Amino acid sequence: MIFGRSERGKPPVEPVTLKILVAGGFGVGKTTLVGAVSEIKPLRTEELLTEAGRPVDDTTGVEGKNTTTVAMDFGRITLREDLVLYLFGTPGQDRFWFLWDELATGALGAVVLADTRRLEDSFAAVDYFERRSIPFLVGVNCFDGADRYPSQSVRAALDLDPNVPLVLCDARDRESVKDVLIGVVQHAMAYAADRRAAVTT
Amino acid sequence: MSGDGQPRSHWFDDEAGPVVRPYAMTRGRTSHAAQHRLDLIAVVLTEAHADDPEADHTLSPEHVDIVELCRGTPQSVAELAAELDLPIGVVRVLIGDLVDEEMVHVTRPVPPAELVDENILRDVINGLRAL
Numbered sequence: 615m616i617f618g619r620s621e622r623g624k625p626p627v628e629p630v631t632l633k634i635l636v637a638g639g640f641g642v643g644k645t646t647l648v649g650a651v652s653e654i655k656p657l658r659t660e661e662l663l664t665e666a667g668r669p670v671d672d673t674t675g676v677e678g679k680n681t682t683t684v685a686m687d688f689g690r691i692t693l694r695e696d697l698v699l700y701l702f703g704t705p706g707q708d709r710f711w712f713l714w715d716e717l718a719t720g721a722l723g724a725v726v727l728a729d730t731r732r733l734e735d736s737f738a739a740v741d742y743f744e745r746r747s748i749p750f751l752v753g754v755n756c757f758d759g760a761d762r763y764p765s766q767s768v769r770a771a772l773d774l775d776p777n778v779p780l781v782l783c784d785a786r787d788r789e790s791v792k793d794v795l796i797g798v799v800q801h802a803m804a805y806a807a808d809r810r811a812a813v814t815t
Numbered sequence: 816m817s818g819d820g821q822p823r824s825h826w827f828d829d830e831a832g833p834v835v836r837p838y839a840m841t842r843g844r845t846s847h848a849a850q851h852r853l854d855l856i857a858v859v860l861t862e863a864h865a866d867d868p869e870a871d872h873t874l875s876p877e878h879v880d881i882v883e884l885c886r887g888t889p890q891s892v893a894e895l896a897a898e899l900d901l902p903i904g905v906v907r908v909l910i911g912d913l914v915d916e917e918m919v920h921v922t923r924p925v926p927p928a929e930l931v932d933e934n935i936l937r938d939v940i941n942g943l944r945a946l
Contacts, residue, residue, distance in 0.1 A: 626860060626888060626922075628858055628860060628889050628922050629858065629889065630924075630925065630935065631856040631857075631924050632856070632927065632939065633856050633924075651946065656896035657893070657894065657898075658897060659855070659896045659897045659903055660896070660902050660903065661903045661904060662902045662904055665907055670902075670904055676863065676931065683840055683902070686854075686893075688893055688897075690894075691942075691943070693938065693943065693945075694938065694942055697935070697939065697942060698894070699942075699943075700855075702893075716852065716855070719853070719922045719926075720854060720924055720925075720926040720927065721927075722927045723941075732869050750911055761890070766842060788946070792943055795943050796943050796944065799936055799939050799940050800940065802927065803933065803936050803937075806927075806928070815844065
């Protein structure tokens with residue numbers, strides 16, 4: 615890790631860490647998006663789950679059970695010595711909702727990356743974040759050869775709540791991805807403000 | 816299937832090699848009982864006084880690796896797992912052991928909903944713009 619290297623006699627700085635999730639169908643470009651802004655090459659971390667999707671972090675009874683390794687790619691952006699943002703790609707397999715729950719706990723927000731050729735691959739992620747009340751936006755990944763659809767028709771196809779931002783982006787492009795992430799944080803701020811207002815009125 | 820037609824135990828399948836060994840490290844223990852599962856972005860830092868982990872013979876090489884990686888440099892749980900190429904569940908147990916031995920401490924992330932200071936989010940936006 616780059617940050618926190620202690621100078622002689624000084625305690626290392628322990629950063630505030632935050633995470634944003636990058637969700638979307640298999641092959642949509644999640645790891646590409648992470649890699650476009652991450653200061654480290656995207657790393658892969660794995661969790662071992664039983665077929666029922668329960669985590670195997672107790673070692674009793676692993677023997678004889680079928681387990682699946684679920685990988686998550688992640689990247690890191692050190693915004694300041696004491697402020698680090700992690701980007702986690704959600705697992706490719708939608709069915710491991712337990713792992714999604716773990717990732718989503720405490721997440722600042724999420725990007726659902728959508729591919730207009732396979733929009734239905736995004737349904738599960740959109741649904742998940744809506745149900746969990748996690749602020750998210752939808753990024754339509756635009757790349758050579760993809761058809762451009764008017765935002766309204768994409769919104770309709772995804773049955774998006776009007777409050778959910780939908781943006782066009784290019785997961786390969788650093789500036790585009792920066793804008794997407796800024797959009798997520800801005801949306802998260804507005805979302806939190808709305809909820810506070812709703813509580814107090 | 817083995818020669819006598821009995822299904823081979825999953826444990827002895829070549830493909831289970833990497834599955835067996837990491838859990839052998841944690842010696843059949845559960846993740847720290849009452850403790851809520853460590854977040855992937857929880858930060859681990861070695862205590863200043865944890866001088867010589869190798870002198871503690873209850874610690875595995877992987878425990879020692881964690882102590883050394885986190886010495887002077889805070890590491891997230893996810894990065895430790897990636898660096899050591901271990902499943903997250905195993906790393907959580909190892910970190911729990913080290914916390915018990917008071918060799919490392921863990922700082923849990925603050926859920927954004929509890930971030931009292933909205934300025935942090937503004938700082939994130941400014942930090943992203945500056946990339």
